[in-house]
Amino acid sequence: MTTGSDKKRFQRISVLGAGAWGTALALTAVRAGRDVLLWGRNSENLESISCRHALPAYLPGITFDKPIETTTDITEAADADCILLVAPAQTTAKIAETIGLYVAKGTPIILAAKGLEKGTQRMMSEVLSDYLPQAVPAILSGPSFAADVARGLPTAVTIAAPRMTLAEELCASLSSRSFRPYASTDLVGVQLGGALKNILAIACGIVMGKQLGASAHAALMTRGFAEIQRLALKLGARPDTLMGLSGFGDVALSCSSRQSRNFSFGYALGEGHDLSNLMAPTAKLSEGAYTARVAVELANRNGIELPIAQAVADVLEQNTTIDEAVTKLMSRPLRAESDHIQ
Incomplete structure (x- = not known):
């Protein structure tokens, strides 16, 4: 059982990334009684957070109930008992490299990005180990x-760490009346559940934006979850993790609400919006748009079929149309439903 003294081990918490999710997690840590420092690059946004207790650019209509201390000095933020690295998956390596000289040995770094690295197909924990082995x-x-x-x-989430005692301590450090973390040691399962569900959320968004019906949405969500299980189990994930918050729970939320960036991205595609506008630097980030092809490459390397992820990747790369992708999926050879677990 985690004690009060264990909580104090991670009293000074830094959050790297002052977007919507980073700011929300910083606020969570403050509510949990931690001493929090939030780092970001945009000084105007940081001033809004620290002085006006709001971030209208990312969290419109919300006034924070707790003050958050901010900084633009990443080396200052790197000096902490625990760091939450809340950067997009494709920039995680760069930030990890930047803080490499300033992070003390043994410091837990909680990764919040849900994606796989383009080119290397690495999970975020593997990226971190290369740049911050300490x-x-x-x-x-x-x-x-x-x-x-x-x-x-x-809200309930999963926090995974290499040791259960550490995972429990991290959960205790962020837990509050409104934020309940559950401890796990399955880093592979927690990461892949989050990364792969983004691809499925895009697919589900396309189906709903295209008005293909609730039946198609339910079928796609179910078969897409089978794909997630197929690849994640092959790579060492635990079945119970995939049926938990970071697997099925995340799929249930992200694949059915336009509040999800990936679902809303897919919805806009299904409605016929221009892909280049949706992928523009100023558009809201859809991690799944970058992860789709990477996941297919990773699956191919491991002899796993991901037809839904393949369809999403092909649509995003404009190798096929949405109508052609749907026809191809519906024309696949018939098979036993339970084949995906073999």
């Missing part, structure tokens, strides 16, 4: 929208 990787994932967390609405 740190201890941990993962935070689960069904959670930044706006809900920022408002203090009830």
